[in-house]
Amino acid sequence: MDRIHYEPCNLPPEADALRREVREFLTEELAHLSPSDRANSWSEADEEFTKKIGARGWIGLTWPKKYGGQERTMLERYVVQEEFLAAGAPITLHHIADRQSGPLLMRFASEETCLDILPRIAKGECYFCIGMSEPDTGSDLAAVRSKAEKVDGGWLLNGSKIWTSRAHMVHYMIGLFRTDPKAEKHSGLSQFLIDLRNTDGISIRPVINLAGRHDFNQVFFEDVLLPEDALIGEENNGWHQVLTELTFERAGPERYMSSQALMNEVVRSASQSPGERAAVEIGKMVANLASLRQMSLSVASMQQAGEDPAFEGSLIKEIGVNFEQSIPRTAHELFGLEAGLENGSELEKTYAKLNMVAPSFSLRGGTREVLRGIIAKRMGLR
Numbered sequence: 001m002d003r004i005h006y007e008p009c010n011l012p013p014e015a016d017a018l019r020r021e022v023r024e025f026l027t028e029e030l031a032h033l034s035p036s037d038r039a040n041s042w043s044e045a046d047e048e049f050t051k052k053i054g055a056r057g058w059i060g061l062t063w064p065k066k067y068g069g070q071e072r073t074m075l076e077r078y079v080v081q082e083e084f085l086a087a088g089a090p091i092t093l094h095h096i097a098d099r100q101s102g103p104l105l106m107r108f109a110s111e112e113t114c115l116d117i118l119p120r121i122a123k124g125e126c127y128f129c130i131g132m133s134e135p136d137t138g139s140d141l142a143a144v145r146s147k148a149e150k151v152d153g154g155w156l157l158n159g160s161k162i163w164t165s166r167a168h169m170v171h172y173m174i175g176l177f178r179t180d181p182k183a184e185k186h187s188g189l190s191q192f193l194i195d196l197r198n199t200d201g202i203s204i205r206p207v208i209n210l211a212g213r214h215d216f217n218q219v220f221f222e223d224v225l226l227p228e229d230a231l232i233g234e235e236n237n238g239w240h241q242v243l244t245e246l247t248f249e250r251a252g253p254e255r256y257m258s259s260q261a262l263m264n265e266v267v268r269s270a271s272q273s274p275g276e277r278a279a280v281e282i283g284k285m286v287a288n289l290a291s292l293r294q295m296s297l298s299v300a301s302m303q304q305a306g307e308d309p310a311f312e313g314s315l316i317k318e319i320g321v322n323f324e325q326s327i328p329r330t331a332h333e334l335f336g337l338e339a340g341l342e343n344g345s346e347l348e349k350t351y352a353k354l355n356m357v358a359p360s361f362s363l364r365g366g367t368r369e370v371l372r373g374i375i376a377k378r379m380g381l382r
Helices: 013-029 047-055 074-087 092-108 111-122 238-249 260-272 276-304 310-335 346-362 368-378
Strands: 128-131 147-151 154-162 172-178 189-195 202-207 216-227
Touching: 013 047, 013 074, 047 092, 074 276, 092 111, 092 128, 092 172, 092 189, 092 238, 154 172, 154 189, 172 238, 189 216, 189 238, 238 310, 260 276, 260 310, 260 346, 276 310, 310 346, 310 368
Parallel strands: 128 172
Antiparallel strands: 147 154, 147 172, 154 216, 172 189, 202 216
């Protein structure tokens, strides 16, 4: 069994200085938002807000300056993300491009593509979505049936992707397609850069969630012709590239801070009439939050050192999801809350929003079953 590896990590002085700057900006910028307005945080979109933080250099913070970045550390980026989530900032438009699409392009795409797209992402003017999951395949990411066929002048795409966050609002998708139908299941896959706004044959249909929100979509590809240079990286190397992309996705503060607005309201409400039971439950929440934060910081330090903390990130994601999903249950048990989006106190409205979306926390970034399989294999249990 491999050793579970989370070395203690202390933030450098420059990260603390950056935190103060970001916190002051958010305090002023988001002063008009109520706690329930902040509940969905990184699922909320605000184009003007994204452009403002792009202008401050807080998107693509670690990227090379030639790509519009600031060449700062992963620990400084961590601080920025942590402050955004703690404040409930509307970051969904740029979040995926900043977290994984941009780094994936830097690792596998051509220099021409990087110089064209990355500076626009860093300015907050270019947004991405993820094209991995497909209908009727469950949690088996490798069961890709959408095809990309090599033709004269490029690639012909057919198929569909589902649970595609914000596809109706973004500019590009990085999509995983089968390019060799005769290859073994995890082989014969390739990734493509798809311009969703300027490509014929693409249709985007909403998937409305329990709360009545249009966050997800199903994206259909019908004889979509892409140029040859739309291929990202090497043909039939898509599975390796996707695994690299998922490493970027699984260990950040968004994997344990999705219910932060509700946790804040629980603490605020309990402080008005302190009791032993509430103190015990809040103590558990704070202890879990502090532990997950230290683990996540450790992963950020590993990424800064050029390591590949795929296992450590998977473990954080699994434990973090359990924590995030427990907070609505705790709020209900302490205060007897019922779901109501329109009426009630800020605690009740914040609870209602997060209670409805919390089941999805164990799906995004890899289902619980997939992550537990990765963890078990690494620990020699299967």
